[in-house]
Amino acid sequence: MRTRTAPLIPAALAAALALALPAWAAEPRRGGVVNWFNYADPTRLDVHAESALTHQQATAGVYSGLLQHDPEKPGEPVPDLATGYEVSGGGTVFTFKLRQGVKWHDGKPFTAQDVIATFERVTAKDFRSPRCGTLVKPLLAKVEAVDPHTVRFTLKHPAGTFIPSIASAWCRIAPKHVLERDKNLNQAKSIIGTGPFKLKDYKRGSIIEWERNPDYFVKGLPYLDGVRQFILVGRPTQVAAAKAGKVMLWDTWPTMSKSQAEEVKKAQGNRVRIYSWPINTVFITYLNPKTKPFDNPEMRRAVRLAINRQEIIGKVFEGAGTPCGLLDPKLYGEYALPMEEVLKAPGCNPASKEKDIEEARRIVKKHHPDGVEIEVATRSVADYVDRSQLVIQQLRKIGLRVKFKTYESAVGFRNWGAGNFTVIATQDTAMVMSDPHGMFALTFAGDGGRNYTRFGDPKIEEFIGKGLREIDKAKRVKIYHDLQRYILSKADHPNVVVSWIEGWFFEDTRLKNYRQATTVYDNNTFQKVWLGQ
């Protein structure tokens, strides 16, 4: 049996890191409350059972995981409730050593039984857990307590996604005694964690407040006395609150436009810093391969050639986006194909756009000499309608007659799920983790939840399976490069990746040691954030 100790951040390394940080980071200040906002009222708080950011964000600082994404180096899984883990059994057995002396917010001791209860819950057959459960259920064969402070996970097969999944902001550890008492974690009374903050108050439709956990297991943390999330539903209210200095951070969805960020800067001056950042969300146009005219692969190729990604990014996202790529290099690093290679793919090269459009026009003319009418649909949310108009304009250029239809969100999702569409002009998918598996399993696997075309390709499935089972990073990088090359070469694939989206954000300059995470869900705990003068 091969056994290895996973790399952890020992105290010495942490100390070295602290020394290497700028002067302000070395002298954190204790106290203060951060005013933040939540874009909707979460209403139910069960992090295991829900899927929207509003739910995760509501209790992010209250819980801990076995691992977490390093708040100072987002994207790197580091120990949280675990002190470390060992891998054995050819990458199928993970043994986590747990911290001792940790207390739940209600004073009860944290033990291995809480970890077991959590993972048994999210993987239970009858329990719907769209985030954590979806991540770990297909992998996990068994979870057992070795002793009160050691837990062993046995996987069905080696999986490169297991550690990122365990570190996911959705796989938080909940207390067994509360799960047994309340049966779910929907109500505020059930929100008992081990995290840096306790849930102080949740006034529905108004505010969620956290207060410092004085017994937090990381001595000296958190620095803040608390965090307040105002529930601000309307965009004008959100922007007004930012401009009036009532919120100190706008770091996630829904993103601001560049002009809104500039408005905030103008109103707040040097008190805020504005910036753009990728939000690990991909914008895809879907062509239904089961309906005319896109049952013809040539017609799908025509659309792929016609879509001008750079124009869409320029006009809709004010330049903040990464065109065409199947993985965003800013977030997926070496897993992503270099942009120079991506831009050589059919329809992706801005320099040959005129030629591509000409070719697309020729294809449409060849198959539909009298033209053809198609229905392009979108959900009437956020800027989807604006984006769709641009996509439609580009489709009209190649001779397609377009009838545009917008659906209320619920109806749209229903239609996409049932395959009732010809073209979905735009649909974003936010990734739950920054492992490349997520993107392909969700949007390219034939049965993927966000593969609305249900288009399956045995070769793609094979790549996805291999990528999932491989644990050697160099080999995984090669698998995902090959997978991206394969999909990009398939010019008739009905899922047309338009771009990875970036958004505009701001933060109050008094806010220190906050790092934007690699997904919208991670690093919302404020564990190491502090307020300067």
Add this chain to the structure above:
Amino acid sequence: MREYVVRRVLLFFPSLAGVSLVVFALMRLVPGDVAEILVYSAGSEQASVAKAQVAKIRGELGLDKPIAVQYALWLKGALQGNFGHSYLEDRPVREMLAEWFPRTMELALLTLVLAALWAVPLGVVSAVRQDHWPDYLCRSLSISGLSVPIFFSGVLILFVLVRFFHWLPPLEYVSVWEDPARNLQKIIWPALAQAFYISAPITRLTRSQLLEVIREDYVRTARSKGLIEQLVIYRHALKNALLPVVTFTGWWVGRLLGGLVVMEIIFQVPGMGMGLITSVNNRDYPTVQAIVFVMAGVFLLLNLIVDLLYGWLDPRIKYA
């Protein structure tokens, strides 16, 4: 009179049942249900799993039962004051209504007080100075109240407060019993914006009623007795002209219960309107049905009270 009252009271219940039936049917005619929204909007599960999840949630919520059975069950509960359990909030709908209703009621009443304080004097000035510049000014103001979209006046207030005063009302909602001053700081702005909108018809109604009354014989008699004009207007004319204005304003209370939704969202007041929008978007059937049921009930009740008050306020009115 007694027969009329009994008849009106008896009509109240079938009207309410009718409304509940229409809402119940409409909600189910709209495509998409809560199960589909929950599963498909997450989009993280495999397609085959998602289908099974939708069926499972429908079963748990009783959405797989025939609609007539669902309605009968709901009506039985509603008549006992049990509006069901919200899937969206995982708590009894009754509890949610108990939170939302007083907030919206408070906002509606403040809106009406502000509207009346502003609109009635404007209507009086407009009528007394008919076809002179004060009349034109007052009519322009009331027309602008009607013409400006309600969301625009709300956003405009936010803009002015931030741009010129670097101030914004408190972001969290505090009840009037907890902290009246802070509560007023929060709700005065949506009330003002909404009052600007509804003051227009009140101004116009006051003006037209007063114009009618000041041409009546008894007003002429009052003038010929030598009473000063102010006394003629306020003591004799206005008192009689205001009767339709009072009933119209009362009718607005019912309308505002559902009509404050935009203001509730812009100024973040978690009331009935905001609850209704969230519930409709999420197809939270029990909550939508309960909110509409309560709104319709209040509306019908206010109409009934207004009708009955007519006879008491104006003894000349006889009920057939």
